[in-house]
Amino acid sequence: MPVSEGNPGEDARARLQRLHDILRSRICLLDYPPGTRLSEEPLAAEFGTSRTPLRRALARLEDEGLIQTQHGVGTIVTDVDLAEMGRTYELRRELAGLAGRLSPVAVTPDIIARAHRFVARGRALARTPDPREFARLNMDFFHFGAALTENEALREASERLYYRTARIWLKSISRLDLGDEVRIFLTELEQTAAAVDGHDLLAAALIRQAHISMCEARLRA
Amino acid sequence: MPVSEGNPGEDARARLQRLHDILRSRICLLDYPPGTRLSEEPLAAEFGTSRTPLRRALARLEDEGLIQTQHGVGTIVTDVDLAEMGRTYELRRELAGLAGRLSPVAVTPDIIARAHRFVARGRALARTPDPREFARLNMDFFHFGAALTENEALREASERLYYRTARIWLKSISRLDLGDEVRIFLTELEQTAAAVDGHDLLAAALIRQAHISMCEARLRA
């Protein structure tokens, strides 16, 4: 059982970030599937705080559209309908392309090494497919891709959209063939690593764009 | 003196929206210039609430990057440095273009009428230029443009970015020639109205894109 005890010497801002990230992760990894009712008191107890700081984290999640609170009822994990998902995916696709054109970072050996580590992780996953590990790898890889642009605003917007749709994707994995999805994703990782090898972040962005587009098409089917 | 008294029969969500919008407007209209220290207690008193609901609104503003709170010091209205502004403008420009391609709305007579009302307001402003009225018109026109796409995610992202940079623009107006700026903006309004007349939202988006680009260049000078 994962315990998230408090951290005595922790700054208020750091704690907010921690609570927010943990809760967001749980929502997007479907530990809290859409429709789940989160109660403030038990959550606060789990994190070793009172309701007040917890509510600050919930407020951010609500502004991000991941939960919705109703007075007297509870805070419910939101769901995403197909129409909204389609538009969000469209925008995500466009932003991914922008990442290659707007302030791409300089490719360092560290970046190349990280790209290849993702390929290794992808291959390991292909040997023993697991939905949750798949989701985690996908999330990590998203952050890797976001770090390829220096445009802070673009990163922030992409991240918002990603976390908004990540759940839908994981929820549909069961409908699709997990092995196929893993193989497709591994291809994306390999192609990206090759592009990064050639210091071509525009290509990396286009690859990502293409895969987002194809992924959305598979989800829609 | 503008009084913002409470509204007895008001829902919590509606009040949050109201407080947030008012404060955001004040920040972006430079009623609270960058560096201003906002105090929670007086603000809460002005809005007829306690600190708790006010803090909820401030939390959203902080997540949007418009203010920054420091324990024991105060909540300070943020400033935007030139480098960040440049990247944000880049992204705004791209998103404006996207608005013409991603789910544009159907052009109705109402939309056309509104476009022409903006032209009328612009002409009135050109006769008696005023920085604050200029800013207000610009803000209203932005919302008009955002309403031209049905892509909710795109609207939200654009709005975030707009309010993030609106201050910089108004702050620089004094450096530039107000009359020139008003005339340029009037041109944008007229061109947009013409595009809308022809039911061509793609053109409207491209016009906006061009003007954002030129505006950024003037700011940078």
Place this chain on the structure above:
DNA sequence: AAACGGCGTGTTGTGCACAACCCTGACGGG
């Protein structure tokens, strides 16, 4: 005169108690 230390004031952060509210289920009347 300059440097240092402590204290007072003002600010945001936290915890707690209570208000406002919604849902469920039982109960009674039609």
Place this chain on the structure above:
DNA sequence: CCCGTCAGGGTTGTGCACAACACGCCGTTT
């Protein structure tokens, strides 16, 4: 049998008091 009513439990929203913190002022010391 059905429907309306009401009470109870559980949840989020609010207000308030206090803790934690930063900064400037002033007296003291060197």
